[in-house]
């Protein structure tokens with residue numbers, strides 16, 4: 685394929701460009717004349733070019749990437765099984781299984797990282813749960829917690845379709861609304877950097893956008909106070925602002941969004957993720973201690 689295209693390129697590129705009017709602006713009056721010499725050879729080149737473009741379109745088509753994602757999920761599930769088996773045998777066996785587990789974890793590390801970048805939302809996290817138990821520090825690097833303290837809030841609107849409270853039009857709500865008293869502390873749900881701090885009278889009002897690892901971003905809207913600056917490095921759970929009702933808001937609440945690879949996704953499954961893994965970790969650790 686490439687050899688053909690290089691060959692054709694070498695001998696026909698002049699004719700090709702002129703025939704498509706690429707140089708028409710420069711050659712001016714020659715345009716008509718050159719357009720008429722579009723012959724068999726040019727057609728051949730055109731066909732080759734179309735085949736190459738088609739090849740790239742197929743390579744990068746959504747169908748192909750869905751297939752790649754499915755394959756990656758299958759692979760991850762296999763690793764998950766191996767880790768689970770190792771976890772079970774470690775209860776009875778000793779250091780050998782621990783060494784084997786470390787080797788396994790090292791071997792799959794890079795694939796897991798790649799997988800975390802690729803997945804479109806939280807529905808794929810299930811394949812990583814056992815892995816995350818061994819690498820819980822990863823749960824600090826992408827949104828895996830609630831942005832408000834326990835008992836500080838109630839969910840007033842979920843992600844999905846709803847009637848907008850002000851415009852009364854039905855539209856998609858791209859985040860979760862957490863009703864809370866004015867001044868309630870807002871925590872970063874993952875470590876990362878502050879991408880944007882915006883003070884607006886409309887929309888999200890005063891809001892912060894944070895950038896995290898693996899293609900995640902979070903947005904905290906309708907804030908009263910902002911306690912961070914653009915470009916600042918933030919730790920997970922660090923206080924970044926306070927709950928307000930700036931912008932188009934009908935009461936004190938935090939509008940919270942998660943973006944994954946530039947697309948807004950449902951943040952709900954992220955809320956209990958860290959707690960769930962840590963709870964299970966605690967249970968399994970206290971379990972083994974009991975046996976010993």
Ligand SMILES: [Zn+2]
Pocket residue numbers: 841857859860861938939940
């Ligand atoms: Zn909202």
